[in-house]
Amino acid sequence: MSKPLILVGAGGMGRMWLQAILEEPGAELAGIVDLDIEAAQAALEALGRPDVPTGQDAVALAEETGAEAVVNVTIPQAHHPVTATALNAGLPVLGEKPVADTLPRALSLAAAAEATGEFFMVSQSRRYNQQLYTFRDEARILGPAGMLVCEFFRAPRFGGFRDQMAHPLLLDMAIHPFDAARFVMGTEPVSVYCEEFNPSWSWYVGDAAATAIFQMESGARFVYTGSWCSPGRETSWNGQWRLTAERGSVLWDGERAPLTDSDAPVHHTQIPGAGIAGALAEFLSALSSPTSAQWHVARVGSGSLRSWKRRSGLQV
């Protein structure tokens, strides 16, 4: 039976989620919420579904339509109020990254999920990438990883909330490779040293460049260097990667098949779906057997910020 969902947020990413929900057989779009009702209606009309109910309050629309879960695709500052209200009303939530705009609010959402017993999952859509799974599968047969390096250099002109955020790169983008590094290395970070800054020509209010060194539980290091105001010779949106391990290395440019020098047979794991469709499929399957949400991602991103503010390494 398909799960009736309320989608909150009809902006650029909300429209992508709208399509993913309509294409997912296990989900049914019960309604769409936005502070800007016209944006919600326009998104529905663009997909030929003007019949779907709209509103400005997710819990009220869920009660009206009988929806059983919420997908929160609002701006980061609205993640906490929208998700906390839904959890407190007994609705499980699939939220866009970041968990929240600050670590205290992210922890407060973890507490709300625990206190209410409702499932809360944060979508890390870039995890659901067949090449990233192949990268992980190829890395696994090379023995213990020594170091994983990711470089990310792009120059997007977004306008909107990212231009105004205090930490646009770390909180809105670097969180993806931080998650991917945990996935590829199969180990969690224990400490991080990070420097964040804003190049003189940056068009962002907040710091748009950073370098972070994570020490992982295994003793390996993950090194991330990125900039969101780096015109020319841009990397892919996934960044450019090198993993060096005991018996070889893997390279991934983020958009083509990873390259390795090992001939050993690899067991290739299939993704549950691509991008947000994969996150939605995992959310729906988790609703029948909930597992713990991805809190560590929030701590890793925020840990980088606090390390930079203290100019010292930090336990995460």
Ligand SMILES: NC(=O)c1ccc[n+]([C@@H]2O[C@H](COP(=O)([O-])OP(=O)(O)OC[C@H]3O[C@@H](n4cnc5c(N)ncnc54)[C@H](O)[C@@H]3O)[C@@H](O)[C@H]2O)c1
């Ligand atoms: N996974 C990815 O690859 C990816 C890509 C882009 C954006 N995102 C994330 O998706 C989220 C949304 O980003 P976007 O680019 O769509 O932003 P956006 O600004 O285009 O749209 C946000 C929408 O949320 C609405 N909104 C704001 N506060 C609200 C509230 N309290 N209640 C209801 N609606 C509210 C706004 O009116 C707007 O329509 C962000 O968290 C962003 O980080 C993820």
